Amino acid sequence: MRRVALALAVTVLACAPAKGSQGAAPAPAPQRMASDTGQTTRDTSQVANVGPGALSLPNADPYPSTYKPFPSRPTVIKNVTLLTAAGPTIPHGAIVMKEGKIVLVTDNANDPRIAQAAGSDAVVIDGTGKYVTPGIVDVHSHLGVYAAPATQASSDGNEATNPATPYVWAEHSVWPQDPQFPRQLAGGVTTEQILPGSANLFGGRSAILKVVPSRTVQGMKFPGAKYGLKMACGENPKRVYEKRGPSTRMGNMAGYREEWIKAEQYKRKWDNWLKDRKGPPPERDLGLETLAEVLRGNIYVQMHCYRADEMAQVIDMSHEFGYKVRAFHHAVEAYKIADLLAKEGIGAAMWADWGGFKMEAADAVRPNIALVAKAGARAMIHSDDPSGTQRLNQEVAKAMAAGREAGINVTEDEAVKWMTINPAWALGLDDKIGSLVQGKNADVVLWSGDPFSVYTKTDKVWIDGALLFDRSDPTHQWRTDFDLGYVPDTRGGTK
Amino acid sequence: MQPTRETMRMAARSLAFVALGLALPALPAAAQTIAITGGKVFPVSGAPIDRGTVLIRDGKIVAVGANVTIPADAQRVDATGKWVTPGFVNAATELGVQEIQAVADTRDEFAEGKDGIAAGFRVVDGFNPRSPRIQQAREDGVTTVGVLPLGGIVAGQAAIVDLSDGSAASMTLKAPAAMVGEIGDAQQADLGARGEVVERLRALIEDAKAYARNTQAYDRAQTRPFVASRLDLEAMVPVVQGKEPLLVQADRASDIEEALALAKEYGLKIIIGGGAEAWMVADELAAAKVPVITGAMNNIPNTFAQLGNRQENAGLLRKAGVDVALMGNAGGGDEEAFNVGNIRYEAGNAVAYGMSWNDALRAVTLAPAQIFGVADRVGSLAPGREANVVVWSGDPFEFTSHADQVFIRGKLATGESRRDLLVDRYKTLPPNYDRP
Numbered sequence: 001m002r003r004v005a006l007a008l009a010v011t012v013l014a015c016a017p018a019k020g021s022q023g024a025a026p027a028p029a030p031q032r033m034a035s036d037t038g039q040t041t042r043d044t045s046q047v048a049n050v051g052p053g054a055l056s057l058p059n060a061d062p063y064p065s066t067y068k069p070f071p072s073r074p075t076v077i078k079n080v081t082l083l084t085a086a087g088p089t090i091p092h093g094a095i096v097m098k099e100g101k102i103v104l105v106t107d108n109a110n111d112p113r114i115a116q117a118a119g120s121d122a123v124v125i126d127g128t129g130k131y132v133t134p135g136i137v138d139v140h141s142h143l144g145v146y147a148a149p150a151t152q153a154s155s156d157g158n159e160a161t162n163p164a165t166p167y168v169w170a171e172h173s174v175w176p177q178d179p180q181f182p183r184q185l186a187g188g189v190t191t192e193q194i195l196p197g198s199a200n201l202f203g204g205r206s207a208i209l210k211v212v213p214s215r216t217v218q219g220m221k222f223p224g225a226k227y228g229l230k231m232a233c234g235e236n237p238k239r240v241y242e243k244r245g246p247s248t249r250m251g252n253m254a255g256y257r258e259e260w261i262k263a264e265q266y267k268r269k270w271d272n273w274l275k276d277r278k279g280p281p282p283e284r285d286l287g288l289e290t291l292a293e294v295l296r297g298n299i300y301v302q303m304h305c306y307r308a309d310e311m312a313q314v315i316d317m318s319h320e321f322g323y324k325v326r327a328f329h330h331a332v333e334a335y336k337i338a339d340l341l342a343k344e345g346i347g348a349a350m351w352a353d354w355g356g357f358k359m360e361a362a363d364a365v366r367p368n369i370a371l372v373a374k375a376g377a378r379a380m381i382h383s384d385d386p387s388g389t390q391r392l393n394q395e396v397a398k399a400m401a402a403g404r405e406a407g408i409n410v411t412e413d414e415a416v417k418w419m420t421i422n423p424a425w426a427l428g429l430d431d432k433i434g435s436l437v438q439g440k441n442a443d444v445v446l447w448s449g450d451p452f453s454v455y456t457k458t459d460k461v462w463i464d465g466a467l468l469f470d471r472s473d474p475t476h477q478w479r480t481d482f483d484l485g486y487v488p489d490t491r492g493g494t495k
Numbered sequence: 496m497q498p499t500r501e502t503m504r505m506a507a508r509s510l511a512f513v514a515l516g517l518a519l520p521a522l523p524a525a526a527q528t529i530a531i532t533g534g535k536v537f538p539v540s541g542a543p544i545d546r547g548t549v550l551i552r553d554g555k556i557v558a559v560g561a562n563v564t565i566p567a568d569a570q571r572v573d574a575t576g577k578w579v580t581p582g583f584v585n586a587a588t589e590l591g592v593q594e595i596q597a598v599a600d601t602r603d604e605f606a607e608g609k610d611g612i613a614a615g616f617r618v619v620d621g622f623n624p625r626s627p628r629i630q631q632a633r634e635d636g637v638t639t640v641g642v643l644p645l646g647g648i649v650a651g652q653a654a655i656v657d658l659s660d661g662s663a664a665s666m667t668l669k670a671p672a673a674m675v676g677e678i679g680d681a682q683q684a685d686l687g688a689r690g691e692v693v694e695r696l697r698a699l700i701e702d703a704k705a706y707a708r709n710t711q712a713y714d715r716a717q718t719r720p721f722v723a724s725r726l727d728l729e730a731m732v733p734v735v736q737g738k739e740p741l742l743v744q745a746d747r748a749s750d751i752e753e754a755l756a757l758a759k760e761y762g763l764k765i766i767i768g769g770g771a772e773a774w775m776v777a778d779e780l781a782a783a784k785v786p787v788i789t790g791a792m793n794n795i796p797n798t799f800a801q802l803g804n805r806q807e808n809a810g811l812l813r814k815a816g817v818d819v820a821l822m823g824n825a826g827g828g829d830e831e832a833f834n835v836g837n838i839r840y841e842a843g844n845a846v847a848y849g850m851s852w853n854d855a856l857r858a859v860t861l862a863p864a865q866i867f868g869v870a871d872r873v874g875s876l877a878p879g880r881e882a883n884v885v886v887w888s889g890d891p892f893e894f895t896s897h898a899d900q901v902f903i904r905g906k907l908a909t910g911e912s913r914r915d916l917l918v919d920r921y922k923t924l925p926p927n928y929d930r931p
């Protein structure tokens with residue numbers, strides 16, 4: 001049941017809700033611990049004796065992934081319905097995973113190539129009556145940066161001390177023991193983007209993670225994934241910085257443009273130096289380094305924006321400075337400018353039905369995703385929510401049904417893309433994940449039935465061919481350190 | 496009569512156009528005899544009927560069964576292949592008292608109260624029957640809602656409201672339907688410890704009892720000072736007399752046990768709301784005949800009081816014999832006012848996590864009606880009940896099903912929500928702003 005105190009705590013936390021912010025109690029102050037922050041982020045490192053990655057180099061990777069696929073066995077799922085996100089539904093087909101990859105997808109459950117591809121020691125699963133989809137990709141999550149339980153101590157998602165903090169990196173906040181991770185995995189999510197919150201115009205870099213148990217965030221990082229830059233439109237920044245500015249939407253726009261102007265100059269300086277590396281390198285600036293990487297096309301802009309007119313402003317700004325917005329997030333009014341999004345090649349990451357919690361969410365409509373898809377723009381679901389991320393299949397089902405009710409012929413083949421290949425595209429990973437295609441990573445979900453039924457649950461989830469979740473086997477139900485001793489162990493069924 | 500939602504909307508639109516462009520859809524005056532025939536009927540109070548008829552006259556259900564004689568003058572609604580249920584009851588909403596969460600002057604669910612006590616606050620006094628959110632809820636098959644006050648130790652008095660067309664007074668089935676309070680969250684109460692919340696509750700309960708015994712002395716100012724105002728005490732009297740339920744929001748198992756102990760000590764009739772860890776004390780709840788309002792879509796240890804949150808909660812409680820009404824508890828997107836209709840997915844998820852389908856239907860119809868004492872009016876398809884009836888295209892818990900026809904007090908709900916109007920405007924781009 002909704003509690004006041006809890007509702008207030010949510011206000012500045014995640015992107016969307018502004019619950020209770022102007023109700024009985026005043027909006028809380030931005031999350032900050034001033035004494036801890038200082039000016040530690042401005043790196044003016046000496047020219048000599050720099051460590052690897054200590055220059056403002058394109059594609060620098062100073063905190064590299066240490067992820068290694070978990071041990072796997074060759075696995076065959078046969079007599080199963082495959083929603084591939086790459087073509088029409090395959091009823092009674094089969095899929096073979098081996099050494100982390102999808103090695104065969106066939107419409108013939110008795111295909112002789114199955115045994116050949118899988119080898120003699122393969123695990124063979126009969127999928128009669130069940131469905132297989134690619135692993136779900138959630139492009140908008142705050143797991144690990146807003147861990148459960150929600151306490152001030154674990155509120156690490158908004159560096160709400162400055163409207164422009166492109167210098168923070170979400171991965172430096174992610175707590176791998178957040179008990180929300182295994183619950184998300186059990187919902188079929190295999191890859192996610194962890195974003196900073198939306199208090200700031202420039203919120204910081206995102207982290208692209210595999211949903212796997214690990215002692216460190218480095219062990220979860222998707223190898224080779226490009227970073228995203230979180231930016232935010234509208235009500236949140238102007239509410240959080242009401243006193244010091246920006247306090248208006250025009251102030252928001254000016255705030256972005258000022259930073260981009262600095263970033264252009266910074267990039268020019270560094271690109272000049274990088275040509276011949278003569279003389280001392282220019283001074284490094286952690287925030288501008290990220291923005292320069294956006295201008296070079298090496299970091300994707302992931303922008304929280306609700307209103308259609310604001311998205312149009314941001315698109316003009318991206319032309320002004322020569323960068324691309326990869327995807328608008330929340331995009332509650334995307335349906336009003338779906339044609340513009342299609343023309344610009346910008347994705348929209350949306351909810352199925354969230355709305356009403358603030359002015360800029362007032363015009364939410366349920367066929368939003370279907371209308372955007374129909375216009376030819378890249379449409380996808382996203383959660384922005386630790387509960388919703390566990391049921392993105394259900395959210396897509398709602399959006400699919402709403403599209404049909406609005407007269408749009410949405411097939412399951414189209415709908416499955418909204419939670420797989422399209423979000424994979426938004427992360428630039430659509431060549432590796434997001435569809436059931438030979439050669440791709442074996443991120444696979446086996447569902448107890450049609451994933452768009454309310455009664456269906458995940459049976460098993462594989463990441464890179466390794467079985468990471470199995471509903472019927474407690475030894476494949478990851479519990480985080482936090483879960484131990486705090487959370488009743490209910491694995492193995494009901495009480 | 497075969498109105499689909501689309502034709503209902505079209506009809507309503509031309510009607511509204513004629514009627515000087517009424518911004519809000521009006522329910523056409525159609526109180527007469529209606530026979531909904533051929534559908535799979537779920538009365539809830541009785542066994543499902545495969546090809547049944549629901550007969551409605553003057554806003555009430557007059558007959559339900561397989562062999563109902565249909566009067567010649569009845570309007571027939573062919574529900575062949577459809578599912579017919581009572582209108583859904585969402586027990587825990589802010590419908591009509593909240594338009595935009597972040598806009599303070601559209602919110603009327605929090606009362607200031609005094610020292611965390613707002614027992615005299617009647618949330619229904621601020622209820623807006625013209626809230627555009629109400630049409631959204633109707634479209635999704637919700638015909639009755641609980642409107643709950645929020646905040647403090649005692650938040651105020653809840654109301655049960657039919658989503659019929661009319662004034663707040665005419666829509667109200669029962670107010671007060673319950674007093675809303677909480678145990679366990681000292682922060683919400685602006686206090687230091689959960690024991691202190693209980694202490695304040697005790698003080699209030701004891702003062703209300705003293706007030707009830709000595710009202711005349713109180714009026715002559717011959718009583719000791721009480722912790723609450725006259726209207727707060729007055730509102731607490733039926734609660735301390737065990738006539739009106741106290742809906743105790745509590746999540747931790749020990750907080751629920753504390754609530755049970757208080758109820759026993761003072762003779763209160765209580766309902767547990769939220770109840771994240773209620774499954775741990777299911778047998779005690781069943782023994783005390785205390786119902787629980789909870790959801791089936793949250794398994795996150797959101798707080799230290801909710802470490803035991805799990806989606807099986809509702810099903811486990813039911814198995815133990817506890818009366819369960821469902822509420823939205825996924826926690827996002829404004830399920831309290833904007834997405835009130837998602838209660839049907841809460842029921843579907845409850846089934847996925849162990850509740851029987853029939854119990855889940857009951858948990859969004861008859862169970863909340865019984866818990867709030869309005870089962871003689873709504874929650875089942877039985878003669879004499881308000882004709883709150885929904886014809887669904889299929890299983891109402893499934894995403895691909897929708898409410899084809901929604902009758903509230905015998906009238907077909909027509910009209911368009913803001914959502915519908917926006918979709919109409921923008922489904923082809925650029926929008927045609929000349930079109931209404």
